[in-house]
Amino acid sequence: MKLLEVKDLNVVFHTILGEAEAVRGISFSVDRGEVLGIVGESGSGKSVTSLAIMGLLQRKKADIRHGTILFDGQDLLSMPEKQLCQLRGSRMAMVFQEPASALNPVIKIEKQLSEVYKLHEPARAKTCHSELVALLKRLNIPDAEDVLKKYPFELSGGMKQRVMIAMAVLCRPDLLIADEPTTALDVTTQAEILELLRLVQQETNCAIILITHDLGVIAEMAQRVIVMYRGKILEECEAESFFRSARHPYSQDLLNTRPEYFSGRFTSIEGSIPSAYEKLTGCAYYGRCRQAEPRCAVRTPEQIQCGDGCVCCLKYETGEGCTHGG
Amino acid sequence: MSKFWERLRAFHGRGKLEGEYVSVANLSWRKFCRNRLAVFSLIVLVLIAVISFLAPLITPYSYSEIDLTLARQPPSPEHILGTDEYGRDMLTRLIYGGRVSMTMALAAMLLQLVIGVVLGCLAGYFGSWVDAFIMRLTDVFMCFPFYIMAVCLAAIVEPGLKNLVLIIGFLSWTGICRIVRAEILSLKENDYILAARSLGIRPGAIIRRHILPNILSPILVAATLSIAGGIMSEASMSFLNLGVRTPESSWGNMLSAAQSMQALVSEWWRWVPPGLMIVIVVLSINYVGEGLRNALDPRISN
Amino acid sequence: MLRYLRKRLLIYLVILFGVSIAVFVLMMSMPGDPYSWMLMDPNVDPAYVQRKLDELGLNDPIHIQYIKWLGRILHGDFGYALEGQATLDLVSQALKNTLLLTIPAFLLSTLFAVLLGIWSAMSASGNKILDRLVTLGTFLEVSIPTFFLALILIKWFGYDLKLLPVSGLKTLRVHYTGLRYVLDVAKHMILPVFVLTLTQTSGMLRYMRSAMIDILNQDYIRTAQAKGMTWRRAIWTHGLRNALISVITVFCMRLPGIISGALFTETVFVWPGIGTLNYNSILNRDYAVIITITMILAMVILATNLLADILYAVADPRIRLGGGAKE
Numbered sequence: 001m002k003l004l005e006v007k008d009l010n011v012v013f014h015t016i017l018g019e020a021e022a023v024r025g026i027s028f029s030v031d032r033g034e035v036l037g038i039v040g041e042s043g044s045g046k047s048v049t050s051l052a053i054m055g056l057l058q059r060k061k062a063d064i065r066h067g068t069i070l071f072d073g074q075d076l077l078s079m080p081e082k083q084l085c086q087l088r089g090s091r092m093a094m095v096f097q098e099p100a101s102a103l104n105p106v107i108k109i110e111k112q113l114s115e116v117y118k119l120h121e122p123a124r125a126k127t128c129h130s131e132l133v134a135l136l137k138r139l140n141i142p143d144a145e146d147v148l149k150k151y152p153f154e155l156s157g158g159m160k161q162r163v164m165i166a167m168a169v170l171c172r173p174d175l176l177i178a179d180e181p182t183t184a185l186d187v188t189t190q191a192e193i194l195e196l197l198r199l200v201q202q203e204t205n206c207a208i209i210l211i212t213h214d215l216g217v218i219a220e221m222a223q224r225v226i227v228m229y230r231g232k233i234l235e236e237c238e239a240e241s242f243f244r245s246a247r248h249p250y251s252q253d254l255l256n257t258r259p260e261y262f263s264g265r266f267t268s269i270e271g272s273i274p275s276a277y278e279k280l281t282g283c284a285y286y287g288r289c290r291q292a293e294p295r296c297a298v299r300t301p302e303q304i305q306c307g308d309g310c311v312c313c314l315k316y317e318t319g320e321g322c323t324h325g326g
Numbered sequence: 327m328s329k330f331w332e333r334l335r336a337f338h339g340r341g342k343l344e345g346e347y348v349s350v351a352n353l354s355w356r357k358f359c360r361n362r363l364a365v366f367s368l369i370v371l372v373l374i375a376v377i378s379f380l381a382p383l384i385t386p387y388s389y390s391e392i393d394l395t396l397a398r399q400p401p402s403p404e405h406i407l408g409t410d411e412y413g414r415d416m417l418t419r420l421i422y423g424g425r426v427s428m429t430m431a432l433a434a435m436l437l438q439l440v441i442g443v444v445l446g447c448l449a450g451y452f453g454s455w456v457d458a459f460i461m462r463l464t465d466v467f468m469c470f471p472f473y474i475m476a477v478c479l480a481a482i483v484e485p486g487l488k489n490l491v492l493i494i495g496f497l498s499w500t501g502i503c504r505i506v507r508a509e510i511l512s513l514k515e516n517d518y519i520l521a522a523r524s525l526g527i528r529p530g531a532i533i534r535r536h537i538l539p540n541i542l543s544p545i546l547v548a549a550t551l552s553i554a555g556g557i558m559s560e561a562s563m564s565f566l567n568l569g570v571r572t573p574e575s576s577w578g579n580m581l582s583a584a585q586s587m588q589a590l591v592s593e594w595w596r597w598v599p600p601g602l603m604i605v606i607v608v609l610s611i612n613y614v615g616e617g618l619r620n621a622l623d624p625r626i627s628n
Numbered sequence: 629m630l631r632y633l634r635k636r637l638l639i640y641l642v643i644l645f646g647v648s649i650a651v652f653v654l655m656m657s658m659p660g661d662p663y664s665w666m667l668m669d670p671n672v673d674p675a676y677v678q679r680k681l682d683e684l685g686l687n688d689p690i691h692i693q694y695i696k697w698l699g700r701i702l703h704g705d706f707g708y709a710l711e712g713q714a715t716l717d718l719v720s721q722a723l724k725n726t727l728l729l730t731i732p733a734f735l736l737s738t739l740f741a742v743l744l745g746i747w748s749a750m751s752a753s754g755n756k757i758l759d760r761l762v763t764l765g766t767f768l769e770v771s772i773p774t775f776f777l778a779l780i781l782i783k784w785f786g787y788d789l790k791l792l793p794v795s796g797l798k799t800l801r802v803h804y805t806g807l808r809y810v811l812d813v814a815k816h817m818i819l820p821v822f823v824l825t826l827t828q829t830s831g832m833l834r835y836m837r838s839a840m841i842d843i844l845n846q847d848y849i850r851t852a853q854a855k856g857m858t859w860r861r862a863i864w865t866h867g868l869r870n871a872l873i874s875v876i877t878v879f880c881m882r883l884p885g886i887i888s889g890a891l892f893t894e895t896v897f898v899w900p901g902i903g904t905l906n907y908n909s910i911l912n913r914d915y916a917v918i919i920t921i922t923m924i925l926a927m928v929i930l931a932t933n934l935l936a937d938i939l940y941a942v943a944d945p946r947i948r949l950g951g952g953a954k955e
Contacts, residue, residue, distance in 0.1 A: 081858060085853075085858055086856065087856075089854060089855040093855075094854045096851065098847060101847040102847045104848040104851075104866050105848075105870070105945075106870055106873065106943075107869075115852075115855060116856070119855060119856040119857060151945045168854075462639070462643055463646065465639075466643055466646035468881075468929075469884070469929050470650075470884070470925065470929075471888040471929070473892070474887070474888070474891060474922060477906060478910075478922060481658075482654075482658055554771070561773050561776075562775065562892060565775055565892075581775070590782065590783055601773070601779070604773055605772050605773075608771035609767060609771035612771055613767065616767075
């Protein structure tokens with residue numbers, strides 16, 4: 001049994017402009033101890049997917065139309081709130097993008113950390129001080145004792161993100177979702193935080209879903225890659241083969257925008273991601289795709305098994321070009 | 327009004343709706359219309375305003391003619407809301423009173439708008455000592471409870487229509503001033519303002535062309551709500567006989583009839599209708615203001 | 629925190645200076661002084677009047693007059709009422725009675741505002757009817773003039789039902805002592821306090837509700853949920869404190885509003901407080917009393933603003949520890 005299985009997930013937002021389909025029927029799974037990277041531009045539905053897994057979508061605004069999310073065989077979507085709360089924070093945890101706003105500004109770090117124990121292992125909550133210090137030390141926070149006594153605003157961005165990671169791994173979760181954990185940080189801190197995530201992964205052997213728009217982060221961390229675009233998965237494959245020979249035209253374009261491919265002039269993908277309000281026919285990437293054919297405008301491509309993963313493009317319908325390196 | 331929407335559109339850019347482009351003004355209007363309570367309130371307000379301003383055409387009676395033989399009559403077919411202690415028709419006075427109350431509130435709103443926007447712009451745009459001075463000035467004004475100060479001023483100048491407008495306007499600009507200042511402060515650092523400044527455009531022109539159009543929405547909302555405040559202030563001051571004086575009628579001075587025990591206890595028609603009118607109009611204005619606030623706020627989508 | 633408070637204190641001194649100038653200007657523009665009118669009287673020697681005016685310093689240059697006046701104020705000499713009492717005594721007695729109304733009203737409305745605000749904000753995303761009702765209530769309530777509400781209550785409870793006393797602070801011509809006196813005063817307080825509470829709650833409630841709705845969208849509430857809290861618990865343990873910090877200042881700043889409201893409530897209920905005193909002084913053209921009231925109230929309000937600043941600084945660690953996130 002896989003650790004996490006998402007099947008045909010569909011999330012709709014209700015807004016004044018009408019309904020916006022943020023996630024349009026995606027399916028994927030995560031193995032124990034695996035690092036899965038999800039890439040995509042902003043608005044592609046990566047964050048919504050992660051929030052849906054955690055059950056943190058605001059019920060008023062977002063509506064999960066259909067689909068199932070199985071965590072360790074249990075259906076998260078039909079689970080009563082109380083049971084879901086027991087899973088959250090202990091067996092699955094999340095690190096958010098903005099450490100500055102994700103920590104409560106008026107509560108000391110120690111209390112915010114020990115709260116996790118209070119919720120899941122009340123017996124340990126009273127005596128956890130030394131554990132917390134040890135954990136923070138492990139996460140390369142030298143003056144851990146001091147940090148615990150501080151308020152979030154007294155810490156730097158990198159420190160706050162370390163605290164967030166500590167908070168997430170306190171109960172040794174099976175699944176850690178990191179939603180753009182390094183986007184809000186400066187470059188040197190980014191590398192350190194990634195290093196920490198790797199360390200955490202090795203020590204606790206948890207699965208990580210790493211959401212990012214930075215292909216460098218994927219290259220460094222992920223074993224498998226999912227490319228999302230406008231609420232759909234366009235391609236899914238092993239990280240290694242993704243960087244060697246991505247199949248979907250969008251993936252190829254993404255790879256070409258990397259600075260390493262700098263050749264006197266930056267390439268960029270022309271146009272912008274279609275609005276979530278538009279009802280699309282045909283391929284979502286049609287308007288921007290340089291390899292588009294007339295039929296792409298009318299026919300919606302299905303996911304096709306292709307080599308070690310799958311791809312969602314009419315080009316591979318016949319199974320041609322699926323073998324890597326060919 | 328069309329100019330306003332144009333400016334608003336220029337500021338917000340365009341929103342997109344199912345493939346078709348919708349201007350933000352249009353979008354705001356749609357959002358406003360969705361709020362049924364606000365639309366209903368707007369209709370009520372327009373209706374009351376129209377009736378009040380057409381008063382001489384509608385009412386057969388004079389609002390000031392005294393006929394003591396008709397004094398204190400309860401409602402009857404001839405006098406739907408009865409008569410007051412001088413035999414004047416209450417409905418007529420109510421309609422004329424609405425005209426006075428609403429005109430005064432509008433005038434007071436304009437006055438405080440002018441003072442508040444000018445001072446707010448100066449404080450927000452020029453900063454440093456200008457800002458410090460104006461902010462301390464508002465602090466000083468806010469140290470005095472409105473009615474204590476209003477009553478004091480009314481004691482110095484003669485009570486009356488014009489002076490009451492001046493007093494209300496003079497005492498209530500601080501709110502708008504603070505709003506304008508805060509909006510400008512957050513706007514000032516935007517690149518297009520910096521660009522305009524670096525081009526050497528004069529501050530007056532920058533404020534008029536680049537800043538004011540962008541802060542129209544909060545000003546509009548504040549102005550709407552201050553009309554409600556004006557009506558309440560007028561009523562309160564006139565109730566204390568420090569505002570509009572008879573024979574001129576206003577909702578506030580009609581209410582002061584209830585200061586007599588007899589009217590309060592047994593002649594409801596002499597004070598309940600004007601009170602209800604104030605409640606209805608102020609309530610409607612507040613709903614319209616709230617509707618505007620939601621419709622014009624780009625952050626609120628629902 | 630000390631640096632922050634010192635800065636605020638300095639600002640307050642500046643404001644106090646401004647207030648004194650405003651009051652002084654007000655006083656100078658009030659018509660008449662005790663002697664000028666004698667100039668019209670042919671029986672009085674103009675030289676005598678001039679001498680008297682000199683004695684009072686009324687012929688001094690304006691800034692000297694201001695300094696002399698300020699000096700007298702600082703010594704607690706606010707002048708005398710027409711009937712001969714020191715205005716300060718009159719005003720402080722009235723102020724006590726006003727506080728007897730405003731403090732319970734303030735506490736009650738704060739309590740209601742906080743509870744209803746949380747309730748309303750939380751149900752804004754679920755049970756809409758509740759939120760709508762609360763919103764309707766607050767709108768209705770800010771749209772009713774204080775005195776109109778007071779009049780209706782007087783008619784119902786005082787005359788139709790004959791349940792409660794509607795005027796004054798105690799029953800006239802009866803001299804209760806001890807507990808019965810307290811009960812008598814309390815009975816007289818019910819209606820005015822109710823009116824004041826009602827008129828104050830809605831404004832605070834709206835602040836509380838919007839502060840709370842703001843909090844609901846904060847990332848740290850989501851973090852708390854991610855830790856395994858239910859939405860409700862996350863709001864009570866993480867949201868409430870933040871919401872309270874953001875409304876403390878606003879609540880204290882509403883004091884001038886309460887006093888304004890009290891002015892009308894007192895006038896209608898003939899409660900012997902500042903409002904009634906002010907109104908009567910206006911009718912009697914007793915300017916010394918009016919000036920004293922204005923000055924004293926300004927100082928009371930300034931003091932509460934300072935209190936609000938201190939509370940804010942104590943409640944928010946970002947200020948307390950000198951992070952200086954906000955001014």
